[in-house]
Amino acid sequence: MADLPTEMLAIDPAGPGGPEVLAPVRRPVPRPGPGEVLIHVAAAGVNRPDVMQRLGLYPPPPGAPTIPGLEVAGEVVAAGEGAEALLGQQVCALVAGGGYAEYCAAPAGQCLPVPAALTPVDAAAMPETLFTVWVNLFERAYVADGDRVLVHGGTSGIGTMAIALGRLFDLTVIVTAGSDAKCARALELGAAHAINYRTADFVEEVKRITDGAGVQAVLDMVGGDYVPRNLACLAEDGRHVSIAAQRGAKAEIPLWPVMAKRLTLTGSTLRARPVAFKSAVADEIARTVWPHAAEGRLKPVIDSTFPLAEAAEAHRRMEAGDHVGKIVLTVRTRP
Known part of the structure; x- marks a missing residue:
């Protein structure tokens, strides 16, 4: 040196x-x-x-x-x-x-x-978003070709990387965003569906989009009261992965759906x-x-x-x- x-x-x-x-x-x-x-x-x-x-x-x-x-x-x-x-x-x-x-x-x-x-x-x-999305979506939620995934913050760095990887690895990526303009941008980037969480109930929209079947995985950076709503979006044997808690680190978990649908709740920090x-x-x-x-x-x-x-x-x-x-x-x- x-x-x-x-x-x-x-x-x-x-x-x-x-x-x-x-x-x-x-x-x-x-x-x-x-x-x-x-x-x-x-x-x-x-x-x-x-x-x-x-x-x-x-x-x-x-x-x-x-x-x-x-x-x-x-x-x-x-x-x-x-x-x-x-x-x-x-x-x-x-x-x-x-x-x-x-x-x-x-x-x-x-x-x-x-x-x-x-x-x-x-x-x-x-590196930060790529490592984070890879570890949490592909390793912890072990998504595979054809899986449907719900990603909150669809136009964030994490969200845009999840869309990009979803496009490469044959995932159907559903995102939420806070405006119609951001939803339109997410669709341009390759999201299959984009939900304006300010004007629509994302739980009902996911049910509609998936004909009631739900998604295989949720990548959540919101936490708080989003967690039980996320669980309602999951299909049987679905995986919920927490990577941040912008709306709070505490959540009330309804256990019957967890048991009935055999859900997995996990998360990580990097x-x-x-x-x-x-x-x-x-x-x-x-x-x-x-x-x-x-x-x-x-x-x-x-x-x-x-x-x-x-x-x-x-x-x-x-x-x-x-x-x-x-x-x-x-x-x-x-x-």
Whole structure:
């Protein structure tokens, strides 16, 4: 690392607060440990957990940087022991933190090569949502070709990735969204059906769409009072997967339908999972999903980009709720 700077521009708020706390500061350039690489960041994805961290509601796991940011893309410019093979490569990576910076350390196992079909902004927008949807929809809900899936937040980063993967793996994806315009956009992206939850009862709409049979899986980021309604949407042997709880972490579960329909309720978080688990997921994605990205069949939906120094504006955009797809920070490259 002798030819690298010792300091970098980063977003590292001193405490919780509104978007205004996301001011640029100088921080030491991290040093990669064994099995890690140092990425000179070209772009970094913005995700809902970043907002929660900024508000003081989702602290980084032990050992993770306080700098927010869970996904990056850029060039590997240094490597720890065992990771030297990635030196000089363009990669994107899932990280537990540190993405809102000019340099970011990442476990080598959580890196994916950036194919020519993807721009750095595209690549930076993929790891967090791709890993999350793959783990929860394909591994925990074990969806298969022909399954019907209900996904809330259909135009969010998670929702748009679920639509994209559903299109690739022959799923019938039904989404909810908060406006007719967002529903129309979801249909353009490949959703089979889109329900405006402000003007229609999604439970009744799912029953209508499926002729009363229900869906095989629900991917839920809402929680709270949505959970019993989600269960009403499930077919026999259906699977309900919780990945967030925007309407509350407590829910009242009707047990008779769970027993009568043999339902499975599960869920997960990804950020605090060990490197070995996330590396195994990366390996599976590299084999089963990444060839689609390499051939241009899988790309993220990009809503907007902001320079790293304008991370506050990126968060304001996300909190306004008007975005469709991913918000990405662009980072100045070295001369």
